[in-house]
Amino acid sequence: MKHFFLFFFIAISFTVSAQQNYDVVWTTQSKNASASMPCGGGDIGMNVWVEKGELFIYVARSGNFDENNALMKSGRLRVKLFPNPFAGTNFKQQLHLQQGYVTAEGEHNGTKATVKIWADVFRPVAHIEINSNKKINVEAAYESWRYRDRVITTRENWGNSWKWGAPKNNVYKKDVIDFNSNEVLFYHHNSSETIFDAVVKQQGMETVKEQLYNPLKQLAFGGSFSGKNFIAAGTDTGRYAQTDFKAWKLKSKTAAKQHGLQLTLHNAQVNDITVWKQSLDSLQQKVKADKTAFQQTQQWWKQFWSRSFIAIDPLQKKRRSWEVGRNYQLFRYMLACNARGEWPTKFNGGLFTVAPIYTDTINKGLTPDYRNWGGGLHTAQNQRLVYFPMIKSGDWDLLQPQLNFYLRLQKNAELRTKVYWKHNGACFTEQMENFGLPNFAEYGTKRPDYFDKGVEYNAWLEYEWDTVFEFCLMMLQEAEYTGKDISDKIPFIISCLQFFDEHYQYLAKQRGAKALDGNGHLVLYPGSAAETFKMTNNSVTTVAAMQTIIKQLLSTNLSIEQKQYVESLLKRVPSLSYQQFNGHTTIAPAKTWERINNVESPQLYPVFPWGIFGVGKPGLDTALNTWHYDTSVIKFRSHIGWKQDNIWAARLGLTEEAWRLTSLKLQNSERRFPAFWGPGFDWVPDHNWGGSGMIGLQEMLLQTDGQRILLFPAWPKEKDVHFKLHAPSKTTVEAELKDGKIIKLIVLPEERKKDVELKLN
Structure with a gap:
């Protein structure tokens, strides 16, 4: 500690330099849904992409469980502009990471437009805001593949809770979808009998059935798609990614420079669907009356990013190390899109799965609701x-x-x-x-x-x-x-x-x-x-x-x-x-x-998570002997999916191995969006792949043992890094390492600075 100068002062912890280069920007349109960009907030996740001049959005919300306990999408949105600024080659799609929204910009034949997509953190509402330099018309469609009952294929049952035990000709029941004046109203209302009942009977729990918590019974999930000055424009049918769908279309009444669309979602267990509709209507009225939703959401994202960060080699964009720091931030953003959900973020794709043909090309005919290992x-x-x-x-x-x-x-x-x-x-x-x-x-x-x-x-x-x-x-x-x-x-x-x-x-x-x-x-x-x-x-x-x-x-x-x-x-x-x-x-x-x-190595669980x-x-x-000599530990070592060898290497102070494995985990994915890893052992995006990468990176920088704070216990000192992380006793540690020297160290509260131990080799 005496070999470097410490600065302890109150400061804005999340500096511009730590985040400014992490927006994801694309200057060409996407080929398909696998090349989509995540957007969300509250408990809504959206995959956003522009394909052949049309804007697409898959929408997901935590808690959309049907009778089979599959986690169902909230639908797919398609937006077309007339005249179409996306018809040419002047294009830009950007994830505004600090602000938590996505924009798509285009210009063609003198028509310029920007579409902003964002989710309200405090209410389950997704917004599409369109601004153009000239008056344009807009057509927006709510698309659903659940417009009819579907007999579920054998493989698709792996996306629900039946897996290989499904009854013959098991069915995904259709949603109710129709125009309600000039909005599209859609919902799925589970019956009283679901897979819960089959499980209780199978497992001999019928004597206590009435005492058991049952989240599936008569669960209604869905919502409304509407826009100010939009009117119903009929239905259409089509096929996308090997799945047929039906579309309910809205169109703008008149051409204008500004257009707005909202997808308002609502989930509740109700005996009478009328109760659900009334609650949805009440929510819509609150949304219309609130003029500060975007500002409040922006404030939430600002506060979120101020909590912590990791930026590596911030001036070296071409290095793997910069990529690792950026992807840590991108994945943390993806996790934040379910900050206020009633249900946890699923390891097998979270809220950002897309049409499964782009993840599993072997199995045909799976709908966009599919994910391996259940919903x-x-x-x-x-x-x-x-x-x-x-x-x-x-x-x-x-x-x-x-x-x-x-x-x-x-x-x-x-x-x-x-x-x-x-x-x-x-x-x-x-x-x-x-x-x-x-x-x-x-x-x-x-x-x-x-x-x-x-x-x-x-x-x-x-x-x-x-x-x-x-x-x-x-x-x-x-x-x-x-x-x-x-x-x-x-x-x-x-x-x-x-x-x-x-x-x-x-x-x-x-x-x-x-x-x-x-x-x-x-x-x-x-x-x-x-x-x-x-x-x-x-x-x-x-x-x-x-x-x-x-x-x-x-x-x-x-x-x-x-x-x-x-x-x-x-x-x-x-x-x-x-x-x-x-x-x-x-x-x-x-x-x-x-x-x-x-192929797991539980021998090292006393290292992580248990910290013995x-x-x-x-x-x-x-513990080091276990890493170096246990033949099964050596045999099973990998960076793929849920493997946690990178975390153990960090906890053991094995700097070279910790960096090798963590950087492999957090390198750019094989898909267009850098943090859409997988499928690994599970699905895309593989959230336990990203999570284990985050843990390993954190542990390389900061470890704790009771009140002890170990700084840089497994960090390669030749890599510049600036981070802020949390420690016990309401403590935050912000440190910056440059050219092998610590140039900033802020520990709050200040009395905790005595507990910091420098471990930089």
Whole structure:
């Protein structure tokens, strides 16, 4: 610390230089939807592109779940201008990153026009604003492929919660779409019976069915497409990306220099669709009366970007390093488009999937609603990588939809435990529906009658119950970082711990006379270390999770009874297990295991997410041995998709490897928009690919250990960087490294500067 001069002062943290070059600008039109640009806000995501002189927008909103629990698009918009400024070659499409909107500009034969597309952060409304130098006419269409019932192809059922277990001739039911005066009104209203009912029956939960939270029953989602001075202009049909559609068209009454269109969306569970329509109408009236929506949205984006940032080699645009910093910012923007959603951002595409033919060319006939691995189905191991980056970026509002997702499901998870095993605690599975029960297909459609009904009959997922602890960790870190009172979340965390405590004593008593081993510890068998090491005894992921969660829980405000229970449970948690490779001690995936089923490296989970080993911590040599000598860790190492080797390399202080893997993750995608990675193991854009890249980059720059703040623990000093990130105790750290020297360091509050330790090699 004494070798460089520190500046501690209050300043505007997000400088223009850190962000000015990150707008994405295209000067040619796109060939198809795969070359689209993300735009959004609140809980709306849009893919925007101009193709053959026409403006297209796919619109998505979190929470559009149909009877099959597929996550449905809100439709596709098509806008045509007459005369058409996009008919020539003078064209520009731009993502205005700091402002959160997209513009498309064109000029042809003296007609110039700019179309601005933006989403209201505070209300579910998307806006299209058109300004031209001459009076023009506009035709806008709401296009839907759900204008008719569709028998779902075998593969397309993988986009909902039936997967390979779908009933024969399963159907996506049509939406109701029609003109309502001069607006297009569209909605899908789920029936009372959905896949929820099939899952409850399949899994023997009928005795408690009325107590279960059910988000699908009679859910209505849809909205209205309209514009001032626009009138209904009939319907049309067509085909785009191998899918037929019907269009409901609006046209401007008269030519003008300014035109405006709005897509207003509304979701609600209602018995009577009239109630939904009334609420939609009320929302529309508020939108019309509010003249400050854009200014308020701009203020939100300004505040969002002021929280944190990372800019690398800002003056070297041609370098991979600059690209990595820019793509970090682009992906954080994509995550921010669901800041106010009721439902989490899905790992398999978020709000920005497009016609699937551009992602999976093998399977034909899939509609734009398709994404691999389901819509209402959540895979915890993937979801966590979307949400962990929000901690150091200070995006706690973005994190709430994921935390609330689990909190809503606590009762359902506890009822699972009661029904199957008659003890306490919340049992969450790895692949879990948005109502807290295992996926229909993954649960097992050909289960033996004798098999435990609480366990998935599935080689990958059986006994994998510990992934919920990573979301418990996020809850605890919110308190650690922000000082927020999380007393409302403590019962949830304890319930998750209680399940493991009571369930493994229950299983032990079925095998023998004792509930604990000879050392008074739980015997965590059978278990699972991720989806890879199966039928484990004392899985490393479970042991590390329980140890860490309990210790952090004890630093919160617990009641006397809660504290006594948690302290006693800590004594029952077994120790981590170790093994040898060529004489080197390494972290073992478990005490014992029976087979390897996937390509993950849970041996390094004590490094991340659990932070037991790392830079400046005891036992680092053992963790490094695991990285260097464990043959499966070496074999499975990659930067693709949800692989998190880049994060482990950063946490272990392996600067060269951390940069290599992270820069591979955050390099430009193979698609036109740089942050549309994938499909990896999942879909496009692959959000756990982007999330793991963000985490790795953050960990290279800043790590924490209690109150310690480790600065540049795995950063290559030859790369210039300017960043602002968050640390525990309401702390922000802004640092700038140039030519290997720190030229700026701002730590707020100032008293935390004593906790900063420079680790730059």
